[in-house]
Amino acid sequence: MDDSVLSQNKIDELKRRKEAAQQGGGEVANAKQMAMGKLTARARINALLDEDSFHEYDLFAEHEARDFGMERKVLHGDGVIIGTGTIYGAPVAVFAQDFTIAGGSLGSMHARKITKIMDYALRMRIPLIGINDSGGARIQEGVNSLAGYGEIFWRNTISSGVIPQISVIMGPCAGGAVYSPALTDFVFVVDKISKMFITGPEVIKSVLGEEISQEDLGGARVHAELTGNAHFFSESEYDCFEQIKKLITFIPWNNTQKARNFAPKPPKPEYNIASIVPADPKQPYDVRDVIRCVVDDSDFFEIQPQWAANIVIGFGRMEGRTVGFVANQPLVMAGVLDVDSSDKAARFIRYCDAFNIPLCTFVDLPGYLPGIDQEHAGVIRHGAKLLYSYSEATVPKLTLILRKAYGGGYIAMSSRHLRADFVFAWPTAEIAVMGAEGAANIIFRKEITEAENPDEMRRLKVEEYKNKFANPYVAASKGYIDMVIEPEETRKMLLHGLQVSNAKQADIPFKKHGIPPF
Amino acid sequence: MLDNKKEIKAFLPGTIIDVLVQEGQEVQPNQTLVVLEAMKMHNRMVSAINGKIKSINVKVGDRVPKNCVMVELE
Numbered sequence: 001m002d003d004s005v006l007s008q009n010k011i012d013e014l015k016r017r018k019e020a021a022q023q024g025g026g027e028v029a030n031a032k033q034m035a036m037g038k039l040t041a042r043a044r045i046n047a048l049l050d051e052d053s054f055h056e057y058d059l060f061a062e063h064e065a066r067d068f069g070m071e072r073k074v075l076h077g078d079g080v081i082i083g084t085g086t087i088y089g090a091p092v093a094v095f096a097q098d099f100t101i102a103g104g105s106l107g108s109m110h111a112r113k114i115t116k117i118m119d120y121a122l123r124m125r126i127p128l129i130g131i132n133d134s135g136g137a138r139i140q141e142g143v144n145s146l147a148g149y150g151e152i153f154w155r156n157t158i159s160s161g162v163i164p165q166i167s168v169i170m171g172p173c174a175g176g177a178v179y180s181p182a183l184t185d186f187v188f189v190v191d192k193i194s195k196m197f198i199t200g201p202e203v204i205k206s207v208l209g210e211e212i213s214q215e216d217l218g219g220a221r222v223h224a225e226l227t228g229n230a231h232f233f234s235e236s237e238y239d240c241f242e243q244i245k246k247l248i249t250f251i252p253w254n255n256t257q258k259a260r261n262f263a264p265k266p267p268k269p270e271y272n273i274a275s276i277v278p279a280d281p282k283q284p285y286d287v288r289d290v291i292r293c294v295v296d297d298s299d300f301f302e303i304q305p306q307w308a309a310n311i312v313i314g315f316g317r318m319e320g321r322t323v324g325f326v327a328n329q330p331l332v333m334a335g336v337l338d339v340d341s342s343d344k345a346a347r348f349i350r351y352c353d354a355f356n357i358p359l360c361t362f363v364d365l366p367g368y369l370p371g372i373d374q375e376h377a378g379v380i381r382h383g384a385k386l387l388y389s390y391s392e393a394t395v396p397k398l399t400l401i402l403r404k405a406y407g408g409g410y411i412a413m414s415s416r417h418l419r420a421d422f423v424f425a426w427p428t429a430e431i432a433v434m435g436a437e438g439a440a441n442i443i444f445r446k447e448i449t450e451a452e453n454p455d456e457m458r459r460l461k462v463e464e465y466k467n468k469f470a471n472p473y474v475a476a477s478k479g480y481i482d483m484v485i486e487p488e489e490t491r492k493m494l495l496h497g498l499q500v501s502n503a504k505q506a507d508i509p510f511k512k513h514g515i516p517p518f
Numbered sequence: 519m520l521d522n523k524k525e526i527k528a529f530l531p532g533t534i535i536d537v538l539v540q541e542g543q544e545v546q547p548n549q550t551l552v553v554l555e556a557m558k559m560h561n562r563m564v565s566a567i568n569g570k571i572k573s574i575n576v577k578v579g580d581r582v583p584k585n586c587v588m589v590e591l592e
Contacts, residue, residue, distance in 0.1 A: 282560045333529050334559035366557040369530070371584070404558070435558055 021059050021076045025100025033100050038170060038193055039237050041081050041098035044131055048241045049085035049094070056083040058113045065107055065140045075101050078109040079134075082117040084126070087248045090260070093121035096131035099171050103135035106177065110138070111148020118155040125254035127164040129244065132181060133171030149176045156183035161354040163254050166244060169194035169230070170237060174218075182229065185351055186247060186303070189220035189230040190240050196223055196230075221306075228307040228340060246301060250315040250322045251355055258356050259322035268298040273487045277364075279428060281403050284330040287362055288312055290402065291325050294360075294491040300325070303348065308340035313348040315357070318495055324352035327362035328413065330403075337409055338369040339382040346385035346516075353393035358498055361390075361414035364403040366435065383412065384517040390418045392514060396501035398494055401425040401472065401481070407434050416480045421504065422497040424490075425472035425481045432469040440465045523566040526589040532556030534580045539589070543571045551589045552576065565591060 022042065024030055030040050039047065045054055063078045065071065079101035084093050095114050097104040114130070121128040137145040159165055160183065167181035168188045172195045181187045181196070189196075197218035204210050204217070216222065224233035232247075234240040252259045273293035276285055292298040295316030302314035309332040314325055326345050328335035352359050368374075368383060390397070390412070398421060399414040410431055414420045425431070432439065441448065444461040451457035468474070475481045485493050536553040539545060550562040551571075569591035576588045 282555070282558060284559055284562060330559060331562070334557035334561055336557055366559065369557075371530070 018059065024076065024098055025102075029100035036193070037236075038099070038133070040100060041096040041131065041133065044170065044237065044241075045081060045083070045085070045094055045096050047238060048129070048131075048244060049087060049092070050089065054083055054085040054094070056081060058082055058116065061109050061113055063107050063109050064144075065138065068140045070140045073102075075107075077101070078107060078113065079104050080110045080113050082113045084117075084120070087245050090248055090253065091124070091126045092129055092248070093117050093124070093126055094129045094131070097134040097171075099133040099135070102138065104133050104171065105135050105138035106145055106148050107138040107141040108144040108148055111145070111151060115148075115151045115155055118152065118159065121163055122155070122159045125163055125256070127166065127248065127251070127253060128159065128184075129166045129168065130180065130184070131168045131170055132173040132177070134177060135172060136175045136177055146176070149180070152180050153183060156180055160185075161255060164251050164355065166247070168240065168244065169196055169220075170240075171195070172214075174198070174200055186231045187223070187229060188232045188234070188240050188244060189223055190237055191220045191233065191235050193237065194220040194223070194230075224304075225306040228304065228344060230307075231304050233306060247315075250301060250317075251357070255354055255356070262296070262317055262320040264319040265296040265317075267293055267295060267491065271298050273490055277402055277426070277428065277487070281428075281430065284334070286331050287327040287329050287335070287364065287402075290362060291316060291327060294318065294494055295323070295325075296320065304344055308338075308344045310335055310338065311341035311345050313345055318491070318498060321498065322357050323498070324348065324357045324359050325362070326359065326414070328365040328409075330364055333369070335365045336367065336369040337365060337383060337386070337412065338374055339377045339379050342379070342382045342386045342412075346389040349386075349389035349393055353389070353395050356395060358396035358501070359393060359398065359414065360494060361397070361399045361420075363399060363401040363405045363410070363413040365406070365409045365413065366404055367406050367409040381517045383408070386412045387418065388514070388516045390414045390420075392508065392516075394504070394506040394508065396498060396504050397421050398497045398501075399423045400490065400494070401429040401431060403428050403430060404435075405429060405431045407432075419506070421501050422493075423481045424483055424485050424493055424497075425476070426487055426490075427472065427484055429472035429475075429481075429484070430470040431472055431475040431481070436462045436466040436470055439469070524569065524572075524591040525587045526551055526563050526565070526591070528554055528556070528563075528582045528584055528586045528588060529561075530556040531584050532561070532582060534576045534578055534582060534588070535560050537574060537576065537578060539571050539574065541571050541574055545569055545571060545591070554582070554588070563588065567591065 061078050063075045079098050082095045095117050165184035166186050167184045174197050178196045195214045195218050201212050223230035232243045271293040276289045291300045300316045310329050312327045312329045416423050440461040448454050448457045472484050533555045535555050539551050545565045548564050550564050552563050554561045554563055572590040572592040574589050
């Protein structure tokens with residue numbers, strides 16, 4: 001027997017072993033998975049990554065359960081696939097739990113594989129994408145399984161703000177397991193497939209006697225519309241992968257780099273910036289159309305569109321460079337700030353700041369939402385998150401006041417006082433401590449009540465206040481606004497602001513970390 | 519549980535400025551049903567779903583309290 005035949009035998013054995021290990025839970029389990037509208041773990045990775053770019057590690061890992069007859073069971077790869085690959089050429093680290101193998105349950109080897117790829121992602125400073133599809137802890141492995149979750153949470157936390165971390169929920173993700181996605185930057189859910197909760201319907205029923213389905217308790221729509229735990233919702237797994245790939249194009253590999261530059265494109269001609277915002281401040285409009293007027297190809301990639309829609313967040317490009325947009329949305333609840341919208345915007349601002357993405361803020365809001373429920377839900381603390389995030393952010397900060405900027409809302413929305421680098425306003429801007437009606441009633445209370453015709457006097461005084469303060473020029477006269485600009489000049493001015501702040505240096509005093517109000 | 523999308527409620531107390539639909543009318547997602555003035559804005563209260571107007575509980579000029587069910591769909 002010559003050497004080449006011997007090595008051919010070895011190669012054949014490797015191939016046999018790989019083939020066996022790559023079959024997942026076998027034909028029956030794979031068919032069951034697909035009948036639920038779900039792809040297999042391996043098919044998911046292939047759908048997400050560039051063709052033939054995936055390289056798998058620890059395919060031959062074996063589980064370590066030695067009790068309850070588990071020692072006789074073969075769990076290929078211990079129910080999770082890990083490896084590295086590329087998305088549009090950008091390197092990423094991936095793990096995908098395989099529900100067809102012991103329900104994707106997390107045993108100690110399963111957890112060690114996940115933490116291995118997490119360590120790799122952090123060391124190589126590349127994004128981590130985790131595809132979650134697991135019944136939870138592997139009961140037979142007891143406390144080792146809990147230890148595994150803890151090791152994952154710790155790595156999520158340490159990697160936070162260093163590498164982008166993306167969680168994809170493609171099956172159950174319940175109990176302790178769901179805290180890993182919660183610690184990551186972006187959570188993707190798929191209709192009818194994702195299920196996320198801390199305590200499931202059975203526990204709720206036994207403890208509280210309340211009955212609810214998994215879908216109504218923690219389905220994709222619940223987290224996309226109601227809780228804000230999810231950032232991206234899609235109808236199918238394939239749509240979800242397209243969303244992830246698009247997100248990857250907007251963000252850098254890690255916190256020492258900038259997002260990739262693309263070829264500049266002008267906004268689409270059908271978006272006419274002068275015709276979107278009505279002159280009457282009582283008329284609503286879709287602020288996303290204003291964003292589409294300034295971003296390349298009018299392509300605005302919105303984040304959390306279904307939740308707290310009174311504020312809009314997302315990415316766009318200007319002359320090829322990624323910019324993070326935050327904008328009040330007059331179309332929804334008049335664009336007020338409240339508990340949820342403050343929380344939503346604050347987290348996005350911190351994301352952009354951590355990953356060197358400049359911020360553009362469009363302001364048009366009547367203020368904070370009044371209400372007993374808001375006050376008792378802690379709007380003081382949640383609203384403060386917005387002030388905190390804007391103040392601490394050292395990336396370039398550009399602000400444009402479109403119409404209303406009153407009171408606390410004016411201060412919170414990236415004002416000069418929170419160290420915005422550029423503050424522009426349209427001639428339609430109204431910057432004042434409060435709206436004209438309320439202000440006139442307070443300032444001219446005596447004149448109004450003592451007048452022969454109080455209603456007429458009130459009307460006159462409201463008009464007087466409006467003429468004096470319902471414009472951008474008082475703020476501009478103090479230097480709080482750098483320039484009042486025509487709507488058509490917006491993109492040009494923002495681009496110039498981005499250009500001159502590209503090498504911005506902003507020093508903050510040494511600290512271990514701040515204590516934001518969360 | 520998700521909000522009941524068949525009930526269009528006032529998010530704040532306000533005044534009804536306009537009613538744009540009639541009982542029995544078929545409506546589509548994002549179609550404006552009533553206009554509610556609140557927080558210095560003429561807020562367009564839209565349908566989130568495809569449906570048919572079951573009842574309209576307000577008329578132009580009405581002052582409505584918070585959470586008032588202005589329109590019901592079926």
